[in-house]
Amino acid sequence: MTHATDTVRPSRPARAALPARRRACAFACLVFAVSFAVSSAHAQDGDAARATDLPVGAATDDASSPAPLVDADGFLRAGPGRPIVLPRDHGSHPATRTEWWYLTGPLTTDDGALFGFQATWFRRALVAEPPVSSSPLAVRDVLLFHGAVIDTSSGEQFVSEVAGRANPPWGAAAAERLDVRLFDDVLVDDIGDGRAARLAFAAGDARVELQLDLASSPVLRHGEEPGLSIKGREPGQASWYYTLPRIEVHGTLARHGDAPVAVHGHAWLDHEFGSGQLGAEQVGWDWFSVALDDDTDLMLYQLRTHDGRADTSSGTLHEPGGTTRHLPAERFVIAATGTWTSDESGITYPSGWTLELPDDGLSLVVEPLVRAQELRMQAATGVTYWEGLCRFTGTRHGDPVTGLGYVELVGYGAPIADRFETRPAH
Amino acid sequence: MSDARADASPAGRRRAGRARTRLVLGVLLADARRHRLVFLTTLLGVAVGIAVVVAIRLSSQAALESFRGTFVSLTGRATHQLTAIEPMDPARLLELRRAPGVLAVDPVVAATLVVPAASPEAEREAAHRIRPVLSDARGPRALRLVGIDPFQAGPFLELDAEALGEAADGRLFERMMCEPGLVAADRSTLASLGLPDGGDLHVEGPHGPLVLHAVAIDEPRLAAGNPPFLLADIATAQDALGLGDRVLRYDLVLDGDGSDLPLRKGERLDRPERRGERADTMTEAFRTNLQCLGFLAVLVGAFLAFNMAQFAVTRRRTLLGRLRCLGCPGRDLVRGVLAEAALLGVAGGVLGVAGGALLARGMVADVALTVSTLYGPTDGVPVPHLDAVTAAAAIGVGVLATVAASVLPARAAGRVAPIAVAQGASRDGPAPAWLPLLLLALGVLSLVPSGSAAILPAISVLCVLLATATAMPRLLGFVVRHLPRGPVTSLAAGRIERTLGRTGAAAGALVMPLAMTVAIVVMVDSFRAEVSTWTDAVLGADVYAKPLHLELAPETAALSPELVAEFEALPEVLAVDRLRLWEDPRRAPFLVAGARLEMIKRRGSLRVLEGPPLDVIVPRLLDGEALVSEPLANRRGLHPGDTLVLPGRDGDAPVTVAAVFQDFSFDRGYVLLSEDEFVRRLGEIPVRSAALLLREGEDPAALADALAARHPDVEFTTVARLRDEVMAAFHDTFAITWVLAGISTALALVGIVTALLCLHLERRHELGVLRALGARLSVVLRMLAVEAAVIMGTAALAALPAGLALAWILVAVVNTRSFGWSFPMAVDPQALLLLSAMALGASLVAVAVPWTLVRRTPPARLLETRR
Incomplete structure (x- = not known):
């Protein structure tokens, strides 16, 4: 299961020993049956606050904040009154059931070749309390890593998927500081001051090693209450969510076992944590992120329902002057301009969009640099989604702007909750 | 037409x-x-x-x-397995994942646990036996706990995803990971333990009793292990075995032969044996010998x-x-x-x-007992299909x-010519003379190649049997011609001579099981005598202590250091010899043992086959040399002064052979080191058993009973009882041999009776003529008795040398080549007595039917029967 069979090391002949050997891997899909932390099941569990059940590490340090929301399994749900504090909140939040660190961005080689990368760690707690065992490998949290690299000139895509327990030395998601790792896929702030980090991961036959200048990026705290992103109508259908949108990065990229080449670029880091954000009707989402060349940073998302409607949607606009503005749904319009159908999965995705933010004088056209950027993460999660590097062009108050950013389209093949909750063993 | x-x-x-x-x-x-x-x-x-x-x-x-x-391995798709003498660092996994050619790695923790017997009495009864037993519902049961990392085991597991998917509400692996102590087993395994739907499973681990929670799933592959499997998350297995975060084995899928995989000191990379492959290799001699005995019955039937x-x-x-x-x-x-x-x-x-x-x-129970005794415990009495x-x-x-x-x-x-219409039965001749000679030559030639293939000695045995059988008509003719001639014997001899082909064939059918019985009796007697003297020589201690479940869970059952210290502090005890054993979990070619050598030093408990005297051997052992048991020495061609490479925690290292000693306990053979040398090479592997040497005048039985009362989880055996157990185990090894030899003999007896009956029916007209000419009934009856005695006596006479030749093949060739054991052939007069008794019994049975018919049939009726 580690390094998914269809996606990793495709050139090796002995792969023949592995294909279709995933019958027993089905469990991992079950393990991750809500692992994106977007399940509806627990979101419906009620809000019986059990503050006494809060695990160690629950972020309830503000005595004046409202009583925390706790789900039926004892996990802390996102609620008001808990500001994001960095660098502490770069670390893991074991009091919540789910959490992810999402890094995307463009990378350019010295000779101008353009690549995109994605490195994502998902953490999911299986139980609120650590299991009682003399083995340090007894599982409380599991981790899932998705890595992808796209070569925009050839369209070649490198993908990997790794699942494992968040127990050292195999995996870890440290609290209070940025250190999340699963085997050799690592995002770590070695010093712990939140100013720099190291990213290393494999995506298929590609290996990326980057230094991240965290201090070079502003911090966007999403939501009307900064840092609290509301996803549904019920209390607790929310996440704590912040972004470092334009981290300067440099390092190396190696492909097919060749010598690493120097790359530089910028990265978008999303960090989000909570316990069951999606409502029962919500089947997926479209998510846009871009750092424009006029220093504007924009994040928009819309959650979609079973009937194709855009449900809860919002965004964040970070203006060149440093102002960060929450964008409620009524302040922007997302319209698809085309579609693309995957030969592999048969799923049809929107492909190409216009983003209109009339009140902010921003109008953008979004075009994927490569249309085939679908990620078929079948081995562990069994989920297929589209996550790709796109070019954003348009105007801001009449001035041309452009930028490279990422778009994520989830839930087009199957409702994300259904997919994760009921995926049968294969 | x-x-x-x-x-x-x-x-x-x-x-x-x-x-x-x-x-x-x-x-x-x-x-x-x-x-x-x-x-x-x-x-x-x-x-x-x-x-x-x-x-x-x-x-x-x-x-x-x-x-x-x-x-059987649950992770049967591994191309290689990495093991080490001591449990391995979990961080090794990261290195292995990065290593070139590694496509997948799965850390594994596997060991045997024991479900205690239903009652203390059943527990004791099972523990008294030194040999592995066929477990039953009452006795203790072994289970194989296999801990895997579900995230990494996917490419390795050979389990039905549907069964797993349906288990535990579809959350089996998730629950395994976050519920310590949760294990999955096949429903049939749990049903045999009284838990058809799962539940709390009380087992003995290496550090005492444990409670696991078993989930029943319908996956027969879990029940196919010997012992049956309990599938668990690796953390549950580590917890149950007290291993902390250590890993016992890494299963690998490698792209290549693994020769470029960097190994740490003490690590070994092997290709896992495919299911059955190793078992078939190990049991080849057993299977061949058994089939050979089976074909004896077919030969008798064909004759x-x-x-x-x-x-x-x-x-x-x-x-x-x-x-x-x-x-x-x-x-x-x-x-x-x-x-x-x-x-x-x-x-x-x-x-x-x-x-x-x-x-x-x-x-099947007898065969399973023999397999169990020779090769290791099997779970339950198997059912033939x-x-x-x-x-x-x-x-x-x-x-x-x-x-x-x-x-x-x-x-x-x-x-047959048309003129035969006018003729009666005719003379028939024996088989051509060259046939037995050819078969004998084939038999001898089969012994020439010195490899370990079990089939050649088996062919040799069958050839000798057939040679003897086909020679019977001529031998019978020879005997008949040299019978002292009296009126009765002449009549009998004439009758036999005229039907030499047929009576000879009947005798041939009889001679085969007789010869085989002689061979087996001589071989088993010789073997038993040697094992008996060997047992007397090597059981030098007075009381032996072992964990109750040593046979069922050899890797995990151990005597605690505190217990061994208690033995040493006992006033009755002069010295304690303690034995540490290391065996490759995948059953390496041999076993390594470490002992304090107290029994050898104080009681001279060792039979040296090759090497210097004991007083020279002991200092050499203390200096780091090794004793090698005979089967291993035979297989590897080892002699004193040679070196043998032993695995160790610091890597493979040679050891010098000080002497070769006699051992019948372990056919794969073992290497005996001094305890210090053993620990230096292999680490502090727990003490598996202890031998207590008592002071002069102390009562072993009393001490054994007193210790047993204090330590119910340890089996204490006096030397006298242990000796009985050794001999009982020896007897069990041949359980099936006797059954088969008996069947063949019975079959041959049926044959000989039928042959004599046919002969009688064919020639009863002659008897009628005899009676009509005035021969008394007693003369006719004597003639029939002489006839039977000549046939049986000749068969017995032929069976003796043939049996001895076969015994030699069994002792000197089959045992040495197949098991590595050698012992002198000792012909017990009992074998001759048995043979005589069998021949006599066969004669009596054979003559009884014609006698009865003649006595009941008036001479006139006899005369009427000419066809």
Whole structure:
């Protein structure tokens, strides 16, 4: 299961020993049956606050904040009154059931070749309390890593998927500081001051090693209450969510076992944590992120329902002057301009969009640099989604702007909750 | 027939030939119906022979299938396995994942746990036995706990995803990971433990009792292990075994042979044995020897068929002559006789298959016990299943045996002249003289190659048996010619001489099981004598202590250091010898043992086969040299002064062989080191057993009882009881051998009785003439008795040298090559007595029927019976 069979090391002949050997891997899909932390099941569990059940590490340090929301399994749900504090909140939040660190961005080689990368760690707690065992490998949290690299000139895509327990030395998601790792896929702030980090991961036959200048990026705290992103109508259908949108990065990229080449670029880091954000009707989402060349940073998302409607949607606009503005749904319009159908999965995705933010004088056209950027993460999660590097062009108050950013389209093949909750063993 | 003759084309001739063959066959079968007793006896002989072979195959298949489970791996798709002497660092996984050529890695923690017996009495009863036992519902049961990392085991596991997916509400692996102590087992395994739907499972771990929570799933692969598997998350296995975060094994899928994988000191990279492969290699000698015994029964059956075919041809001379008079060519008679034999073979084969399937059910416990004693415990008494291949092969063997046995009689039938209508039974001759000589030469030649293949000595044994059997007619002729001539003996000799081919064949059928019995008796007696003296010599301590479940869970059962210290502090105890054992979990070619050598130093408990005296050996052992047991020395060609490479925690390192010692406890052989040397090489591996040497005048039984009362989880055995157990285990090893030899002998007796009966029926007219000429009944009866005694006595005489030759093959070739054990052949007079008794018994049985018939039949009736 580690390094998914269809996606990793495709050139090796002995792969023949592995294909279709995933019958027993089905469990991992079950393990991750809500692992994106977007399940509806627990979101419906009620809000019986059990503050006494809060695990160690629950972020309830503000005595004046409202009583925390706790789900039926004892996990802390996102609620008001808990500001994001960095660098502490770069670390893991074991009091919540789910959490992810999402890094995307463009990378350019010295000779101008353009690549995109994605490195994502998902953490999911299986139980609120650590299991009682003399083995340090007894599982409380599991981790899932998705890595992808796209070569925009050839369209070649490198993908990997790794699942494992968040127990050292195999995996870890440290609290209070940025250190999340699963085997050799690592995002770590070695010093712990939140100013720099190291990213290393494999995506298929590609290996990326980057230094991240965290201090070079502003911090966007999403939501009307900064840092609290509301996803549904019920209390607790929310996440704590912040972004470092334009981290300067440099390092190396190696492909097919060749010598690493120097790359530089910028990265978008999303960090989000909570316990069951999606409502029962919500089947997926479209998510846009871009750092424009006029220093504007924009994040928009819309959650979609079973009937194709855009449900809860919002965004964040970070203006060149440093102002960060929450964008409620009524302040922007997302319209698809085309579609693309995957030969592999048969799923049809929107492909190409216009983003209109009339009140902010921003109008953008979004075009994927490569249309085939679908990620078929079948081995562990069994989920297929589209996550790709796109070019954003348009105007801001009449001035041309452009930028490279990422778009994520989830839930087009199957409702994300259904997919994760009921995926049968294969 | 005339219609057929009219068509002269080749096709027409073939059709005519077939029609004639059918006609001949019909006539022969009608004749067989008239003599149904003889026909049925022959059928019985063939059927029993086939039944024995079928039963052996089915029961050994079932017993070995259970044993094969020892080598079944749940992670069977691994191309390689990385093991080390000591538990490994979990961080090694990261290095392995990065290593070139590694496509997948799965950390594994696996060990055997024991479900204690239902009652303390059953526990004690099981523990008293030093040999592995077939577990039953009352006794302790072993279970194999296999801890995997579900995230990484996917490419390795050979389990049904559907069964897993349905288990535990579809959350089996998730629950395994976050619920410590949760294990999954096949429903049948749990049902045998009284938990058909799962529940709390109380087991003994290496550090005491544990409670696991078992979830029942329907996955027979989990039950296919020996012992059956409990599947768990790696953390549960580590917790149960007290391993902390350590890993016992890494399973790998490698792209290549792994030669470029960097290994740490003490690590070994091996290809896992495929299911059954290793078991088949280990048990090859056992299976071959068993099948050889089985074929003895087929040979006896074939001889019976041959014998009966001879009788039939002789009896049917008139009938065959009539057929020739009617224009039936000789070749059609040959075909007819062979077709009748084939029908007999098919019928015997079908009956044999059915009987064999039944017989297998009776035999399987004995076979399993032998397998268990020789190779290790098996879980429960296996159930034999008849398969189509075995059934078809058995019927094929039946047809082949009867047709082959009927070739010579059929040729004789083909040569019957039309004039035979006017003649009665004729003389028949013995087999050609070159046949036994050729078979003997083949037998000797089979012994020349010195490899370890078990089949060649088995072929040799069968050749010697056949040579003896085919030589019987000539030997009988020789004996008859040299009988002291009196009126009665002359009559008897004349009768035998005229029917030498047939009586010789009957004697040949008898000589084979007799010779084999002699061989087995001599071999087992020699072996037993040697084991007995060896036991006396090596059991130098007074009380032996071992964990209750040492046999069931050899890797985890251990005596605690505190307990060993307690032994040492006992006032009655002079010294304590403690034994540490290391064995590759995948069953390496040999075992490594470390001992304090107290028994050797103080009591001289060692039989040195090659090497200097004990007072020289002991200092050498303390200096780091090793003792090597005979089977290992034989297999590796080791002698004192040679070196042997031993695995160690710091990597492989050579050790010098100080001496070769005698050992019958472990056929793979072992290396004995001093305890210090053992620990230096392999680390602080726990003490598996201890031997207490008591001070002068102390009572071992009293101390053993007192210790047993204090430590219920330890088995204490006095030397006297241990010796009994060794001999009982020895006896169990040959359980099935005796059964098979007995069946063959019984079969041969049936044959000889039938042969004499046929002879009597054929020649009772002569008896009538004798009586009419005034011979008293007592003379006739004496003549019959002499006849039987000559045949039986000759068979017994021939069986003795043949049996001794076979015993030599068993002792000097089979045992040495297959098991590595050597011992002198000792001929116990008991063997001769047994042989005489068997011959006498056979004579009495054989003569009883003709006697009874003659006594009951008036001379006039006897005279009437000429056909």
